[in-house]
Each structure stands twice: as structure tokens, then as C-alpha cells.
Amino acid sequence: MKSKTEFGNNKGFTLIEMAIVLIIIGIIIGAVVKGKDLVRGAEQKKVYSKFISEWLTCYLNFYDRTGKVLGDTWDGSAAGQDGKADTSAGTATAPTDAGRADLYDGPAAGTAYMGLKQIGLTAPATNTALNYQYRYTDSCGAANILTIAFAYDTTGKYNYMEITNIPNELCISLDTMIDSQADGTLGDFIGDAQTGTAWGTDPCTTTAARWKLEF
Structure with a gap:
């Protein structure tokens, strides 16, 4: 049988000890959250450097070598190329995936429009099977496939790179x-309108953005 002295020595944590433990737990949680923020920031910078900035370089190099706008397919003839990007495989409609593929491969034989491959340029290497798409996982855990194209704003009269299915959090970072x-x-x-639109408040809601080009 234990004595009263032995029972008296079985003390629990003091308030000070519990406070210290809670502080340590808080520091650990803060470090984990900060680590996630750093990883997300690095991934957002990678989207810029490995994807959209690389496509901008392709656009500029294509113009430098050919004097033509990448994605200006219009009607596939020399006369039809009007300096307005449309990325639509031979028509002046909204960008299509066939047109996006032509940015590198070029359209059917016999047309005046050329792709990057025809002049010895390479398309960006991405983390998907298609060079005009990039996978980005947002802070909510959803995998979003970003897609680029080149288009022309008829009112503002400028060419731009269009990025679709892009979360607001990434728009804010890239902006x-x-x-x-x-x-x-x-x-x-800017947001996908002639003079832009404000980014949404939900970080994981996807939208479209555009990067205005000099020519």
C-alpha cells in the first residue's frame, strides 16, 4: 500500500509547463504553414518561369525570325495573315486546341503560316503531355490545367497571351x-477583358487572364 507521501508526489503539469507545451506546438504549426506557403510561392514562380514566360519568349523569337505574329492563322494564305493572333487553325474565331497544337507543329502543308518547329524553335517543356498546358495545384488541393493561346482584342487593338482555367491566387501572384x-x-x-477585370476573392476559383503583348 502506497503512503500519503507517495500519492502526494504524483503531480500533473503546472500551468507554466502546459503554456510552454502549447507555445512549442504553435511554433511547429507555424513552421509547417510557413513551409507550405514557401512551397506554393516557389510553384507559382515556376509557372511563370517555366510556362508563360517561356511562351512569351517563343512569341518574341518567332516574330524576330519571321516578321510574323505567332498564332496569326487567319485563312492560311500570305495575304490573309494580318498581324492579329487568333490561334484557331485557319479561321478568325476563338482559339482552339487544334490551333494551339499548330503553334509548334504548324498547320497543314501548303499554307503560309508556320509553327515554331518550321523555323527551328522549340516549345516549352511542361508537366503535361501538351506544350500549351501546365498543371498547377492550388491551395485547396485542386489540380488545374492552365491553357495558353494567342488572341487579338478587336476593341483595344492589341495581341495578347490568353491563359484559361487559372485560379485567382495564381493570377494575383503573376500580376x-x-x-x-x-x-x-x-x-x-490583366483580367480577361479589354481593359481588364479585378481578380476574384476566392483563391481557388478559376478564371481567365491575359498578358498584353507589344505587337
Whole structure:
């Protein structure tokens, strides 16, 4: 049988000890959250450097070598190329996947329009099977397939790179990288409208964005 002295020595945690434990747990949780933020920031920078910036370089190099706009397919003839990007496989309609593939492969033989391959340029290597798409996992855990095309705004009269299925959180990050501000209406990286639109408040809701081009 245990004595009263032995029972008296079985003390629990003091308030100070519990406070210290809670502080340590808080530090660990904070480090984990911060780590996730750093990983997400690195992934967002990778989308810029490995995908959309690479496609911008392709666009500029194509123009430098040919004097033509990448994605200007119009009617497939020399006379039909009007300097307006449409990425639509021979028509002046909304961008199509066939047109996106032609950005690298070029259209059918006999047409004036050329793709990157015809002039010795390579398309960006992405984390999907298609060079015009990139997989990005948002902070909600959803995998989003970003898709690019080149298009022309008939009212604003400018060519632009269109990025579809892009989460608001990534739009804000890219806008900050490109324009040093994240409003979706000022600068070159804007919401998908002639003069831009503000980014949404839900970080994981997908939208479309455009990067205005010089020519």
C-alpha cells in the first residue's frame, strides 16, 4: 500500500509547463504553414518561369525570325495573315486546341503560316503531355490545367497571351511578378477583358487572364 507521501508526489503539469507545451506546438504549426506557403510561392514562380514566360519568349523569337505574329492563322494564305493572333487553325474565331497544337507543329502543308518547329524553335517543356498546358495545384488541393493561346482584342487593338482555367491566387501572384501590383486592371497582366477585370476573392476559383503583348 502506497503512503500519503507517495500519492502526494504524483503531480500533473503546472500551468507554466502546459503554456510552454502549447507555445512549442504553435511554433511547429507555424513552421509547417510557413513551409507550405514557401512551397506554393516557389510553384507559382515556376509557372511563370517555366510556362508563360517561356511562351512569351517563343512569341518574341518567332516574330524576330519571321516578321510574323505567332498564332496569326487567319485563312492560311500570305495575304490573309494580318498581324492579329487568333490561334484557331485557319479561321478568325476563338482559339482552339487544334490551333494551339499548330503553334509548334504548324498547320497543314501548303499554307503560309508556320509553327515554331518550321523555323527551328522549340516549345516549352511542361508537366503535361501538351506544350500549351501546365498543371498547377492550388491551395485547396485542386489540380488545374492552365491553357495558353494567342488572341487579338478587336476593341483595344492589341495581341495578347490568353491563359484559361487559372485560379485567382495564381493570377494575383503573376500580376505582382509582371506588373508589381495585383489589381487585374492596370499594367500588362490583366483580367480577361479589354481593359481588364479585378481578380476574384476566392483563391481557388478559376478564371481567365491575359498578358498584353507589344505587337
